[in-house]
Amino acid sequence: MIAQRRKALAILAASLAASAAALAMVPRAGIEGMTEAAPIDTLFPGAFGAWRVDPSVIPVEPGADVRKAIAESYDQTLSRTYVNGQGYRVMLSVAYGGRRNQGMDLHRPEICYPSQGFALRSDTRETTFRYERQALQVKRLVAGSGARNEPITYWLVIGRTVASFGYGHRLALLKYGLTGHVPDGLLVRVSSIDDDGPRAWAQQDAFLSDMLASLAPGFRRRILGQDEDAP
Numbered sequence: 082m083i084a085q086r087r088k089a090l091a092i093l094a095a096s097l098a099a100s101a102a103a104l105a106m107v108p109r110a111g112i113e114g115m116t117e118a119a120p121i122d123t124l125f126p127g128a129f130g131a132w133r134v135d136p137s138v139i140p141v142e143p144g145a146d147v148r149k150a151i152a153e154s155y156d157q158t159l160s161r162t163y164v165n166g167q168g169y170r171v172m173l174s175v176a177y178g179g180r181r182n183q184g185m186d187l188h189r190p191e192i193c194y195p196s197q198g199f200a201l202r203s204d205t206r207e208t209t210f211r212y213e214r215q216a217l218q219v220k221r222l223v224a225g226s227g228a229r230n231e232p233i234t235y236w237l238v239i240g241r242t243v244a245s246f247g248y249g250h251r252l253a254l255l256k257y258g259l260t261g262h263v264p265d266g267l268l269v270r271v272s273s274i275d276d277d278g279p280r281a282w283a284q285q286d287a288f289l290s291d292m293l294a295s296l297a298p299g300f301r302r303r304i305l306g307q308d309e310d311a312p
C-alpha cells in the first residue's frame with residue numbers, strides 16, 4: 082500500500098513538473114520590434130546617399146499560389162528597385178513576420194528563386210559585410226534565367242539574432258521560446274542583374290552601407306542583430 086502510494090505521488094509530481102515545463106514554453110509576448118509600430122515601407126527611405134527608388138521599374142506580381150503563401154507566412158513585405166547616378170540598379174526585398182515567421186523558408190532565395198523558374202548558378206556562401214564597427218554575416222549566391230544573371234545578398238534576423246535558415250532558424254526560435262517569448266523575424270535581400278559578380282557585390286555593399294546609414298538608429302540595430310544598448 083505504501084509503495085503504491087509513493088508511486089502515485091511520484092507520478093503526480095512528474096505530471097505537475099511536465100505541466101509547469103509546458104506552461105513555461107507557452108509564448109507570452111513577442112519581442113518588441115519597430116516594424117510592429119509602423120508600416121515597413123516607412124522604415125526604409127525612398128532615397129538615401131546616391132540611391133533613389135526607380136519609378137520606371139514596376140515590381141512583377143507573383144502568381145496566386147505564391148501570394149497566398151506570402152500572406153500566410155509574413156505580416157509585411159516590401160519590394161523596391163533603387164538606382165544610383167550611374168544608372169546601376171539594386172533590388173531590395175524585405176519580409177517581416179511578427180509571430181508568424183515559422184514559414185520564412187519560403188522567402189529564402191534558394192527556395193524562392195527556383196519556385197519562380199530561376200536556376201541556382203552558384204552555391205551559397207557566407208561572407209562578412211562590415212558596416213562601421215559591426216560585422217554582419219550575410220549569405221551570397223547567384224540565380225539566373227536565360228540571359229539574366231542575378232547575384233544575391235541576404236541575411237535573416239530572428240528577434241535580435243542574425244541566424245541562418247534551417248537549423249539556425251529553429252535554434253533561435255527555441256532559444257526565445259525557452260524565455261517565454263515569440264521572436265519576430267526579418268529577412269533582408271538585395272540583388273542586381275549583373276554578369277560581373279565582383280562588381281555586383283561591390284555595388285550591393287555600397288547600397289547596404291548607404292541604406293543602413295539612413296535608417297533610424299533603433300531599427301538599424303534591429304536589422305544588424307544588435308541589442309538595444311549597442312552603440
